[in-house]
Amino acid sequence: MEQAILKFNTQFEFEPIIENKENFTPQNRFIVGGMGGSHLGADILKTVNPFLDMTVYRGYGLPPLPQKYFKDTLFIASSYSGNTEETIDFARTAYQNKHRLLCIAIGGKLLDFAKENGIPYIQMPDTGIQPRSALGFSALSIAKAMQDDLLFEGFKKLSKILSPADLKVQGENIAEELYGKVPVIYASNQYETVAYNWKIKFNETAKIPAFYNVLPELNHNEMTGFDKTENTKNIMDKFHFIFIAGSDDHPQVLKRIEVTERLYEERGLPSTKIWLEGESRAERIFKNLLIADWTALTLSSKYDTESEQVPMVEEFKKLV
DSSP states (O other): OHHHHHTGGGGGGOOOOOBTGGGOOOOSEEEEEEOGGGSHHHHHHHHHOTTOOEEEEOSSSOOSOOHHHHTTEEEEEEOSSSOOHHHHHHHHHHHHTTOEEEEEESSHHHHHHHHHHTOOEEEOOOOSOOGGGOHHHHHHHHHHHTTOHHHHHHHHTHHHHOOGGGGHHHHHHHHHHHTTSEEEEEEEGGGHHHHHHHHHHIIIIIOOOOEEEEETGGGGTGGGGGOOOTTTHHHHTTEEEEEEEOTTSOHHHHHHHHHHHHHHHHTTOOEEEEEOOSSSHHHHHHHHHHHHHHHHHHHHHHHTOOSSOOHHHHHHHHHO
């Protein structure tokens, strides 16, 4: 896992190739089907450019949308392993309904299906890392499938901009603050995927529970659940809050972050604020997620958990 983090920036050197390109027709509307770490790249694309006409779908079959929405749409089946049950079903259903389809994976049944049927596909490199660690490969591949040169070239630049090793100490320091606590990550609506990625990294790398929410919505409900009393103190003392803020967040959201953090601290609820830093939105996101990686890896070491594999997920797959 440590090597995957240290080498993360090199993922943006990858040059995706669309195979079976003679059957590929570029579109301006997209439905990305993927589960777990395999849809995170699409989430980030949508965060970098909120104007993308993209739906991210996490389930079997196709999303419950009007049939007219499926016209002139590219269905992108994204499964890192190529063996994700739900994503294969998404791809087969799209193909059976004669929708335009492209598959992305390192191999597995999904690429076998694409090759057998002449479906356009992109094969990502198999470097032995986990899906949650392959966000660079995934984001580049989806941007290539979308034929979005602006996004694609912006991601390519990250290979020279990102320096994972430089963020290690910051992650280690945050882990010291979080040790023995349940993390709750807060961000604005526009950076929801960042908060969600932090949660996933705590779950899968550190093997601890973690939760997230977004502002301003949480100020209308969740916040009241942390209005500590003497009778709820034992529950509240288990949490540590991470506030993720960007200079491009709405001024009122930034004010809400400040006030929420102050109200929590007055009630004895510890918190950490992390500013998103970087020239571009893509740089800000990936730098922040590298900090999350180092934080989760350090906590894994402290808790003596297995940081890379996800044995409970594999156990679950055998039972369904």
